[in-house]
Amino acid sequence: MQHPILVLNAGSSSLKFSIYEKRAHHTLAAGAHGEAERLDTAQPHLTVRGPQGQPLADRAIAGSGHHGAIEAIHAWFAAHVGNERGFAAVGHRVVHGGQRFVAPVRIDADVLVAIAALTPLAPLHQPHHVEAIRAVSAVAPDVVQVACFDTAFHRTIPMIEREFALPRALTAQGIVRYGFHGLSYEYISTVLAALDARWQERRTVIAHLGNGASLCALAGGQSVATTMGLSAVDGLMMGTRSGALDPGALLYLLRQGGYSPDTAEHLLYNESGLLGVSGISSDMRTLEQSADPQAAHAIDLFTYRAARELAALAGVLGGLDTLVFTAGIGENAPSVRAQICRRAAWLGIALDETANAANAAIVSSQPSAVTVRVIPTDENLMIARHTLSLLEN
Numbered sequence: 207m208q209h210p211i212l213v214l215n216a217g218s219s220s221l222k223f224s225i226y227e228k229r230a231h232h233t234l235a236a237g238a239h240g241e242a243e244r245l246d247t248a249q250p251h252l253t254v255r256g257p258q259g260q261p262l263a264d265r266a267i268a269g270s271g272h273h274g275a276i277e278a279i280h281a282w283f284a285a286h287v288g289n290e291r292g293f294a295a296v297g298h299r300v301v302h303g304g305q306r307f308v309a310p311v312r313i314d315a316d317v318l319v320a321i322a323a324l325t326p327l328a329p330l331h332q333p334h335h336v337e338a339i340r341a342v343s344a345v346a347p348d349v350v351q352v353a354c355f356d357t358a359f360h361r362t363i364p365m366i367e368r369e370f371a372l373p374r375a376l377t378a379q380g381i382v383r384y385g386f387h388g389l390s391y392e393y394i395s396t397v398l399a400a401l402d403a404r405w406q407e408r409r410t411v412i413a414h415l416g417n418g419a420s421l422c423a424l425a426g427g428q429s430v431a432t433t434m435g436l437s438a439v440d441g442l443m444m445g446t447r448s449g450a451l452d453p454g455a456l457l458y459l460l461r462q463g464g465y466s467p468d469t470a471e472h473l474l475y476n477e478s479g480l481l482g483v484s485g486i487s488s489d490m491r492t493l494e495q496s497a498d499p500q501a502a503h504a505i506d507l508f509t510y511r512a513a514r515e516l517a518a519l520a521g522v523l524g525g526l527d528t529l530v531f532t533a534g535i536g537e538n539a540p541s542v543r544a545q546i547c548r549r550a551a552w553l554g555i556a557l558d559e560t561a562n563a564a565n566a567a568i569v570s571s572q573p574s575a576v577t578v579r580v581i582p583t584d585e586n587l588m589i590a591r592h593t594l595s596l597l598e599n
């Protein structure tokens with residue numbers, strides 16, 4: 207394999223990865239992908255699949271934590287590909303870039319310290335990215351590592367959208383809207399550019415609806431507004447996250463509700479959203495298959511709030527020409543798309559029910575004023591592209 211690039215997405219107990227191979231003309235071919243799971247237990251496990259999903263490895267990991275996972279991925283790769291030199295570069299998904307990182311960056315000691323210093327802004331994600339970067343340095347000290355930030359695509363958001371109505375000193379400290387899912391939005395914008403030469407002239411909203419969910423408004427091809435804020439808990443209702451909440455409700459929970467900052471954090475990130483409202487599951491597919499009225503009610507609230515935020519972003523853009531659905535729910539759940547579009551019909555959205563049921567590339571009808579697209583996202587490919595470009599420059 208020539209110039210293999212490893213893309214890592216490190217979470218608290220898992221490490222998802224994809225391997226790409228450089229081909230001619232700076233293109234990348236997807237190789238294997240997989241997951242090291244249960245890293246916080248005594249039985250960590252590695253599974254690897256080929257580009258068509260065929261199983262390539264399914265085994266226990268000998269070491270522990272992220273370090274053990276990185277060792278296992280390297281060992282599998284060396285044995286599978288017979289490539290003793292290992293990876294040409296490793297690209298990491300890093301959730302928070304703060305005010306400093308507005309583009310992908312090669313990681314050195316100074317950059318690593320700065321990424322670690324952003325932990326208070328993303329306490330549930332950032333420490334695991336740092337751990338994965340350190341583990342790669344320990345296992346393969348010479349490999350080029352690149353950090354790609356979920357916040358970076360939103361660097362173009364104007365100050366009026368970024369600022370909360372707080373005293374100026376707090377805004378100056380960086381208590382502002384950053385936005386997330388930027389690697390997904392960036393990837394979708396590359397697809398839009400290939401599909402429609404005039405896409406930058408269109409007022410576009412991309413709906414990234416997965417376990418995490420957010421909307422991004424684009425004008426002139428750039429992010430101008432988004433539903434997530436300082437943290438990834440703001441905006442839309444999600445699988446287990448509450449989305450936008452009256453800050454007074456949080457104060458009430460802390461003062462009168464018996465919650466501590468830690469238990470309130472767990473409530474808002476892990477016990478709310480589809481899971482909390484339904485009392486059944488955080489998984490949209492499970493809820494769609496359930497006959498329980500609470501499951502239908504949770505989906506109703508999800509689509510209501512998505513349509514409400516969509517209208518707010520159309521307000522920012524002064525109208526809407528293109529709506530893109532992406533991520534697990536956006537790509538695969540026709541009835542969720544239909545509910546959101548029905549609620550937003552006044553914006554000029556009309557669905558083609560047959561195309562929508564088939565998850566077609568365009569699901570709006572001919573007379574619809576808004577073109578509604580379904581585009582599968584690929585954040586890992588975006589990271590691999592950035593990593594290759596920093597490796598070559």
Ligand code: ADP
Pocket residue numbers: 415416417418445488489490491492494533534535538539
């Ligand atoms: P993550 O944010 O973890 O990357 P995904 O983008 O994979 O998540 O999205 C996961 C969500 O997509 C889950 O709620 C899952 O139920 C939903 N989903 C996936 N496939 C379908 C489907 N065919 N119908 C409805 N929901 C689906």
